[in-house]
Amino acid sequence: MTDALSLTFSALADPTRRAMLLRLSHGPATVKELAEPFQFSLPTISKHLQVLERAGLIERGREAQYRPAQLQTAPLEDVAHWLETLNWENNLDRLEEYLCELQQGRQA
């Protein structure tokens, strides 16, 4: 999918990538550092990082041979916002239902 939310959700739909983000929530890290807890090859880790980058969940710097990744929270906020919207609509409906019941109570 090309839309931003879908990119974000699908980037988050992998436990390795989520673990990486958790690691990055403690501060920037290099590819090798991020790879350490896992048994995957470095190219595999590199690809995971590309997925996270494409979703805007990380940004990458350039320091010597290192390309340190840093967590970016904007897409996470978009996700939180979408969740709130779902709930907000839910609550609006509940309110509407409640008002309807009130009105019917008055008419009965």
Add this chain to the structure above:
Amino acid sequence: MTDALSLTFSALADPTRRAMLLRLSHGPATVKELAEPFQFSLPTISKHLQVLERAGLIERGREAQYRPAQLQTAPLEDVAHWLETLNWENNLDRLEEYLCELQQGRQA
């Protein structure tokens, strides 16, 4: 992926499925009703519902020929919780950093 969070995130990583959930946040709906806004075939819609069901995002009833779907919010709360955890760790680190700076300031 077999873990619950991954199932949830990957179920949410599709705009059609997200639109369905939004629709369901207004109340239960049948497959046909859910299919209406889209140009996809019914089998396709049915498969999307199976994905949502497998992720626990909907539950389905049985009323005559209809199999109405109903939004389930538990997995959404798990997602919200995971997002909070990320941020919570983030904030903890910031606090720690801040305390470090304070201490160094005292030593300087």
Add this chain to the structure above:
DNA sequence: CATCTATTTAGTCAATTAGCTAAATAGTAA
């Protein structure tokens, strides 16, 4: 320059996904 470390690219492969049509099943109603 030669080499070492960090990272990415290229190319392969198996599994999964999202769509389709055609056919099967479940339940209602004539």
Add this chain to the structure above:
DNA sequence: TTACTATTTAGCTAATTGACTAAATAGATG
């Protein structure tokens, strides 16, 4: 029973994904 509506299953296809190894690139250092 037959026919109609709602939904799912089966089987197909093309695209995507996540893993790998081998090789290429970027930069630092002997």
